[in-house]
Amino acid sequence: MGILDSLENSPEFRAALGQLEAAVVPAVLGEVLGKGGQGGLSAIVAKLQQSGLGDQVKSWIGNGQNLPITAEQLQQVLGSDIVKQLAARFDIPVDQLAKVLAQLLPAAVDHASPNGKLPHTA
Numbered sequence: 001m002g003i004l005d006s007l008e009n010s011p012e013f014r015a016a017l018g019q020l021e022a023a024v025v026p027a028v029l030g031e032v033l034g035k036g037g038q039g040g041l042s043a044i045v046a047k048l049q050q051s052g053l054g055d056q057v058k059s060w061i062g063n064g065q066n067l068p069i070t071a072e073q074l075q076q077v078l079g080s081d082i083v084k085q086l087a088a089r090f091d092i093p094v095d096q097l098a099k100v101l102a103q104l105l106p107a108a109v110d111h112a113s114p115n116g117k118l119p120h121t122a
Helices: 003-008 011-017 024-033 041-050 054-061 071-078 080-090 094-112
Strands: none
Touching: 041 054, 041 071, 041 094, 054 094, 071 080, 071 094, 080 094
């Protein structure tokens, strides 16, 4: 089961569905977390840690409650140009895309690291 399969059953994903169409959310997450321009989940985690968000990342990888990240923090880490390009590509308002990604990223990292470590292929 992949990251996106796990997310489909999570409460965060169901809440996000009210904001975006079901077909768009997996495509956007796949672009950001997959082999898109951001270099995959491990690269995004490294960027978050380098940007001073290490506590949030540790909470997502470890066991226990996931600390939140704001849409603004995520947009700073990914780069507003990347977020704007994704929003334009999927015809989604930039602020809405950033909010949904900020909601779903902690769960995506959490699901990808069930043993407290990201797989090398993430």
